[in-house]
Amino acid sequence: MAVRVRVPTPLRRFTAGVDEVPAEGASLKAVIDDLERRHPGIRERLLDDKGEIRRFVNIYLNGDDVRFLDQLNSKVKDGDDISIVPAIAGGR
């Protein structure tokens, strides 16, 4: 399954500054593993040492927060849009 992943500013150092990158996988977890292969270092920013989505990271699958779907096991289809959004905006 080929999907598009929108990358927030603080993670673009892993994607050579690009704000949208392709990735593949049948589940969100597989997509993140693929992202890690293509952009080493990115997974650790998204997942904690237990392999769960970090508390301050929100991931949206076609606009829906994956915490309200099936978390990392959420199924992904061809052409889906995934957005990674830090839980905060930064700067007071």
Place this chain on the structure above:
Amino acid sequence: MATISPSFQQSPAGAKPEIVPAGRAASVLDLIGNTPLLQIRRLTDGILPPGVRIFAKLEGFNPGGSVKDRPARNMLETGVREGKLRPGKVILDSTSGNTGIALAMIGAVMGYPVELVMASNASRERKQIIQAYGAKIHFSDPLEGSDGAIVLCRKIRDENPERYFKPDQYNNEANATAHFMTTGPEIWRQTGGEVTHFVACMGTGGTVMGTGRFLKSKNRAIQVLGVEPDDPMHGLEGLKHMASSIVPGIYHENELDGKIPIGTEEAYEMVYALGETEGILVGQSSGAAMVAALKVARSLREGTVVTVFADSGDKYLSTNLWIGWNQWRGKRAKK
């Protein structure tokens, strides 16, 4: 250690502190500042040497609920004094929350319309509070963070420069000056001049710059330390990872004695701990400030560490801050 000045002594166990009636105020603006300084005791019990104490300045006691009331008031009053803010002007700035709340509140009192630019993922409570004060919000792309809000704000102003007064908290010296004039002197007075270390989180850098300058003007030996997220990708609302951000014009790193990187998860857990042990509900930046203050205090043999709890926690109840709370409680119960 140094003798504790009388005004700074702990009340004897069981003694009821004198209750001072609140003063009468002609304007909500007169209620800004003079916030309490709380000694953090239970959380540090048995961890710190007897000569080391930690105090936190409770900025949630400001009428707008955060430390940002101070710079916001000073930036607007300075704007009026310099003739840049005058009737007919609209106050415009980029802010993810607390400064926006402060500008909206103070703008309402001073009679100026306020428009704010923020990333659309700012907490729901914040957006509603700002709108309750009558201000208008422009939303920027959440993927671009606070830098995206800064860029959109510039665009709005450049399209109609005469219409707006932009306090520009990142580059307005009145931001840091507010802390030089109020936060610094309050801490100096409240500790009876015994403060040895000042530890504060950095967003614009205003708090750490202004307060630090004042404290060093009283005693050059006072160590001034800035707290920042340990990674550009973080969840500490209001804080900036300086090395990867647009560096604020009022921030001068060479004035700091050091920077302390703090992880998001440890800061969140400190927020939970502060609620359950000290009875204060604070925001995530206060958790980071407390983790940093503890790190500093644990390295000392004696000293008085003062930090700033920038706001209270009620604005964050709907945010990711509380996602790990149940897990944390479970972990604690097992100990």
